[in-house]
Amino acid sequence: MRRARHLNAEVNIINLVDVILVLLIIFMITAPIMAGGVKVRLPKSVVGPVDASDAVNIGIDNAGRISMGESPRTMSLDVFRATIGIYIANRHPKSANIRADARGPVGRLTEVMGVLNDAAKSLNVELKLNIIAEPMAKP
Numbered sequence: 001m002r003r004a005r006h007l008n009a010e011v012n013i014i015n016l017v018d019v020i021l022v023l024l025i026i027f028m029i030t031a032p033i034m035a036g037g038v039k040v041r042l043p044k045s046v047v048g049p050v051d052a053s054d055a056v057n058i059g060i061d062n063a064g065r066i067s068m069g070e071s072p073r074t075m076s077l078d079v080f081r082a083t084i085g086i087y088i089a090n091r092h093p094k095s096a097n098i099r100a101d102a103r104g105p106v107g108r109l110t111e112v113m114g115v116l117n118d119a120a121k122s123l124n125v126e127l128k129l130n131i132i133a134e135p136m137a138k139p
Helices: 013-034 077-091 106-122
Strands: 055-060 066-068 095-100 128-131
Touching (some): 055 077, 055 106, 066 077, 095 106, 106 128
Parallel strands (some): 055 095
């Protein structure tokens, strides 16, 4: 006659902690790589500090494509016009930080600024527009 085995149903905490620490290290390494949005070469200008808290970040690349936040996904001006009002209504940002590529079309920058002003006015919200630039080299 066979004897019944006793099964051990305990969780091995040491292995669980090891796996969690490895995952944490992987996420800490990949998070900065994933952030950043669209690659933009900023124009140089005399600049001051900009308050980035409670702001929507908008990027315009050299082809005139628009991105919101830190997402690398781009959108057309029509899609931007449709989504920015919803974003402002839900998130209530106090300012918009616009990062426009120095080689990009200036017309797209003015179109984006116009869309932001229209969306803020239609929602009866005051939205400060900041154009982000790199500081000039001091002689």
